[in-house]
Amino acid sequence: MANHSPLRFKNRIFYALVAAGGLVVLMGLYAAHMMEGHGHIITGMNNQIVWGMPHVFAIFLIVSASGVLNVSSIGSVFNKPAYKARAPLAGLLSIAMLAGGLTVLMLDLGRPDRIIVAMTRFNPTSVFAWNIFLYSGMFAAVALYLWTMMEKRMNPWSKPAGLLVFVWRFVLTTGTGVIFSFLVARQAYGTALLPPMFIVMSFAWGMAVFHVAQSSIYEWNEKLLDPYVQKRMKNLMGVLVIAAFYFVAAYHLTNLYFARQTGFERFILLDGGIYPLIFWIGYFLLGNLLPLLLIYHPALGKSRSILSASLLIILGGFSFLYVFIIGGQAFPLSIFPGYQVTSSFGDGAIGLYQPSLPEIMLGMGGVGIAFLITTIGVRVLDFVPHELPKSA
Amino acid sequence: MSDTNEMSNTSEQRRQFLKTSVGAAAVAIAPGMLMFDMAHGKTEAVSGKVRWGMLINTANCEDCDECVKACNKENGLSGGLSPTDSQWIRKVELKDMRTERSLALPMMCQHCAEPPCVDVCPTGASFKRADGIVLVDKHICIGCRYCMMACPYKARSFVHEPLHDQKPDVPRGKGVVESCTMCVQRIDKGLQPACAEACPNKSILFGNLNDPGSEISIKMRTEASTQVRADLGLDTGLRYQGI
Numbered sequence: 001m002a003n004h005s006p007l008r009f010k011n012r013i014f015y016a017l018v019a020a021g022g023l024v025v026l027m028g029l030y031a032a033h034m035m036e037g038h039g040h041i042i043t044g045m046n047n048q049i050v051w052g053m054p055h056v057f058a059i060f061l062i063v064s065a066s067g068v069l070n071v072s073s074i075g076s077v078f079n080k081p082a083y084k085a086r087a088p089l090a091g092l093l094s095i096a097m098l099a100g101g102l103t104v105l106m107l108d109l110g111r112p113d114r115i116i117v118a119m120t121r122f123n124p125t126s127v128f129a130w131n132i133f134l135y136s137g138m139f140a141a142v143a144l145y146l147w148t149m150m151e152k153r154m155n156p157w158s159k160p161a162g163l164l165v166f167v168w169r170f171v172l173t174t175g176t177g178v179i180f181s182f183l184v185a186r187q188a189y190g191t192a193l194l195p196p197m198f199i200v201m202s203f204a205w206g207m208a209v210f211h212v213a214q215s216s217i218y219e220w221n222e223k224l225l226d227p228y229v230q231k232r233m234k235n236l237m238g239v240l241v242i243a244a245f246y247f248v249a250a251y252h253l254t255n256l257y258f259a260r261q262t263g264f265e266r267f268i269l270l271d272g273g274i275y276p277l278i279f280w281i282g283y284f285l286l287g288n289l290l291p292l293l294l295i296y297h298p299a300l301g302k303s304r305s306i307l308s309a310s311l312l313i314i315l316g317g318f319s320f321l322y323v324f325i326i327g328g329q330a331f332p333l334s335i336f337p338g339y340q341v342t343s344s345f346g347d348g349a350i351g352l353y354q355p356s357l358p359e360i361m362l363g364m365g366g367v368g369i370a371f372l373i374t375t376i377g378v379r380v381l382d383f384v385p386h387e388l389p390k391s392a
Numbered sequence: 393m394s395d396t397n398e399m400s401n402t403s404e405q406r407r408q409f410l411k412t413s414v415g416a417a418a419v420a421i422a423p424g425m426l427m428f429d430m431a432h433g434k435t436e437a438v439s440g441k442v443r444w445g446m447l448i449n450t451a452n453c454e455d456c457d458e459c460v461k462a463c464n465k466e467n468g469l470s471g472g473l474s475p476t477d478s479q480w481i482r483k484v485e486l487k488d489m490r491t492e493r494s495l496a497l498p499m500m501c502q503h504c505a506e507p508p509c510v511d512v513c514p515t516g517a518s519f520k521r522a523d524g525i526v527l528v529d530k531h532i533c534i535g536c537r538y539c540m541m542a543c544p545y546k547a548r549s550f551v552h553e554p555l556h557d558q559k560p561d562v563p564r565g566k567g568v569v570e571s572c573t574m575c576v577q578r579i580d581k582g583l584q585p586a587c588a589e590a591c592p593n594k595s596i597l598f599g600n601l602n603d604p605g606s607e608i609s610i611k612m613r614t615e616a617s618t619q620v621r622a623d624l625g626l627d628t629g630l631r632y633q634g635i
Contacts, residue, residue: 122516123513123515184508338489340487
């Protein structure tokens, strides 16, 4: 029976966490207020790098919000009890990260006051407009799913609800990848490889976020995670990291094969200054090699190293998105192929971008919102996994 | 008798009162009507029978930027050149990497028939008028900048700072995206775009691409011209000679 009593944060830790999270959220809101007053001039974004740090944070949060639901999908759709016990926590994390990511995206708009326009006027050819529908639908689908799991009378419906969420998140991550796939003229984007790549990345990042949340909750409640469950989850995370890396490798190798794309690949992988550095050190070394070592090395693979691996995978995710989003825009558009181009508007030149404090604060604010919702959710409702005796 | 007299007096007064009232009302409404007409210009709707376009001969562009100056003046742009300043038209210098031949040309919104900016805009703020001019509705744009990501010509600018002293004919606003409007405010008055008018070499030929008898159509039929990034299949309203 002891296993069934909800694990809860100790009071003092809880209030400290809420205060810390609240402070980060307030800082984010203050940054948004500054951006609203002064305009985007106080960010590092400009007419060449039109999407910056807020988009790195927002896309990480939204993609991970979809990926974290892996845990519930494996539980509900594929009937694995160890994962089923964790499905409510995964649902909560998903809603929390979705809320954080969307808030950042919305507050970064040039006219956030016109959000009602975005909700009432849909251009059917715009994948952004579809995404507004997909994101709000995701909230509803996950909320419904949580209800069917947490309300005993509704339990029989949790499997179909889980299936709905499973399908919806595939479509949602496809929609996020397609934002970039539909950019016909940018050399970094405009390929159909991006939606599946984003889906597999979401799996890896989502698992990492789930691990961090689960380890923290167990640690603060002085509970130990069943070693069998831990082993299964870490092995799955390792496989997903490898699969995500496979897609990134395929993306770059295909580009390298096309003569018209080799200039771009040279820039991103070799001589583009900060971008190759972040790609190789941040994404490849710290975000892939090191976590895989921590997961699979026989002497490692215990809870501490899995937590470190998860944090590194998250760092790798941010590194990847920084290079993909900002590096992808920094490389000049090929408007006149075969010509060397110069102009007063940065034609033919590498775009300059220096992330500013307000936009980083805004992005962090989104993480703060996700953190706050999770912390309060775990405290007030019964979201913590209940290990059934011999459940594994 | 006196009753009849009183009656006719009263109707006379009534008649007078009505006349004065109508006169006063006319005086009160007339300036408003006049200003309404002035503000709205031509009342007939834009027609799809017209497709406005430009043919730009790059032969004389190398030492000249009159079009850029004229655009800034007409549309109230600062003319600043920082990465956050709006540039609706810019002069691009090109050098063929193989032959080293160099040339220059003015670059702006190409007013595509299949504009990617219109496709991706979530709210429909980016739109194409019936006469082919691609515009941004400044009241609906939410400032997401997806159109700037999608434009193959880097034609759009985002207003990064509050604006002052704007031109009444050219609405602009902080936090929204803008680009060349082909000087729609002038076209609707029957004038040419400012850049075409200012070009000292008459190298920017403006006209109706749908009229086979227009000067631009005749020239495009008889002389070679190219679309920038024709491979994208966007059917641009602007064509260049000499690239």
